[in-house]
Amino acid sequence: MITNGVKYTGGLIRIRKLLKGDPIDGGILPIHLALKVMAHALPFVHIRDVDGAQEIGAIDRIPLRLSLYLHGCRPVPRYQVDFSSITSSPSSSTMATENTIDNVTGDTTLSLKKLNLVQRSVFSPPRIYHPVETFISLVKNYVRHKLMDIQQGHHRIRSNMSRAERDAIDSLRSNKKLVVKPADKGSAVVVMDRQYYVDEIRSQLGDSDTYLQIPHDPTSDITKKNCILSLRFCTLGVIDKKLGEFLVNSYPVCPVLYTLPKIHKNLICPPGRPIVASTGSLLSPLAMVLEKILSPLLSHIPSFLRDTSHFLSAIRGLGVVPAECYLLTLDVNSLYTNINNSDGIKAVESFLNDTTEFSSDLKEFCVALLTLILTKNFFLFEDDFFIQLNGTAMGSNVAPPYANIFMADFESNFVYTHVLFQQFCPLWKRYIDDIF
Numbered sequence: 001m002i003t004n005g006v007k008y009t010g011g012l013i014r015i016r017k018l019l020k021g022d023p024i025d026g027g028i029l030p031i032h033l034a035l036k037v038m039a040h041a042l043p044f045v046h047i048r049d050v051d052g053a054q055e056i057g058a059i060d061r062i063p064l065r066l067s068l069y070l071h072g073c074r075p076v077p078r079y080q081v082d083f084s085s086i087t088s089s090p091s092s093s094t095m096a097t098e099n100t101i102d103n104v105t106g107d108t109t110l111s112l113k114k115l116n117l118v119q120r121s122v123f124s125p126p127r128i129y130h131p132v133e134t135f136i137s138l139v140k141n142y143v144r145h146k147l148m149d150i151q152q153g154h155h156r157i158r159s160n161m162s163r164a165e166r167d168a169i170d171s172l173r174s175n176k177k178l179v180v181k182p183a184d185k186g187s188a189v190v191v192m193d194r195q196y197y198v199d200e201i202r203s204q205l206g207d208s209d210t211y212l213q214i215p216h217d218p219t220s221d222i223t224k225k226n227c228i229l230s231l232r233f234c235t236l237g238v239i240d241k242k243l244g245e246f247l248v249n250s251y252p253v254c255p256v257l258y259t260l261p262k263i264h265k266n267l268i269c270p271p272g273r274p275i276v277a278s279t280g281s282l283l284s285p286l287a288m289v290l291e292k293i294l295s296p297l298l299s300h301i302p303s304f305l306r307d308t309s310h311f312l313s314a315i316r317g318l319g320v321v322p323a324e325c326y327l328l329t330l331d332v333n334s335l336y337t338n339i340n341n342s343d344g345i346k347a348v349e350s351f352l353n354d355t356t357e358f359s360s361d362l363k364e365f366c367v368a369l370l371t372l373i374l375t376k377n378f379f380l381f382e383d384d385f386f387i388q389l390n391g392t393a394m395g396s397n398v399a400p401p402y403a404n405i406f407m408a409d410f411e412s413n414f415v416y417t418h419v420l421f422q423q424f425c426p427l428w429k430r431y432i433d434d435i436f
Helices: 015-020 031-041 052-070 130-151 163-174 194-205 219-236 241-247 284-300 308-316 341-353 360-375 399-415 419-424
Strands: 178-182 189-193 211-214 256-261 272-277 378-381 384-388
Touching: 178 194, 178 256, 189 194, 194 211, 194 256, 194 272, 219 241, 219 360, 241 284, 284 360, 284 399, 341 360, 341 399
Parallel strands: 256 378
Antiparallel strands: 178 189, 211 384, 256 272, 378 384
């Protein structure tokens, strides 16, 4: 509980230390100033003129809210859009063919149904269905009796692990100096020193060309931009009201960065593959919608490979090849994080302009979504917020089609037009960043 004041350093509250009660270098602020500091740093702390008793009550509630905040819980964003009053005018020729997105109703406006998406359900089944309630009650009674038998020694449970194995698992679980992660490739489980794991991530975040640390949570600002974007294209008739509501995530979780160790590259000090856990985040609905729009168009890319069967079919299609031909493989180094944002957006814009399936309004909608996703891609690591300056995060739904389109643009400009390629390469296929 915070009583006399809040430790404060340079305008940024160290939330985790506040919760633990650890000392922080810096001066002690009076309660009313501490509340103002928190209101500036945390979007859920609101300040108004209150007397002393109300002020102490507000302080008492802050630790709980901070705890929820650290676990990814967020309040309703400050900016919300009421789509019910919108009278949209359908955009002309939003979709023209069936090989992209099924035009279910003949209407040209994008909808959740056409994109095969559903709004997250908030349905809670009523607790009045007696057969189900009776079954649950019987199971609870059975489990309760079994537990009582075990506690009284009437029933002995045989474990499939030895005592030493159980102790080893408990020891690993309780050791805060270790991190357990699945390997980047294969099915191995990697036990790592936590300090090395953190230092390796910090070294990646130290790349100033790719990442930038920001002083506060940008959720509120990004939500405002997202609401403006959704409202605009809903008014134009590019998307319907339900899809507009889908794009604005009212209860977003904070994206979190973690890495998967690449033990196939270094078994002792493996580098980490950065992944942003963005499911349920603010930009997740935008990435889901854009992925649904772009993915059907990837089949137009000459080098596109869908899966292994597609690759084998392409090999068989070569027929008899000269004896001097060799099968070579190439890999693009860190493709997702190495795509320059402006170049990637231009590549997608050019790719969409070459298609005749979409209207100009829908193409503009896709570019607007992509721009917001790429330029506002933020995440949390430990207590710090970062924004990605270049590339897309692995973990985003739109990352694979976006990378595919960028590579297709690169191939058109630098590969297919090269004289050596035209002379010596009978087949060029690619699965995102793996080239054959």
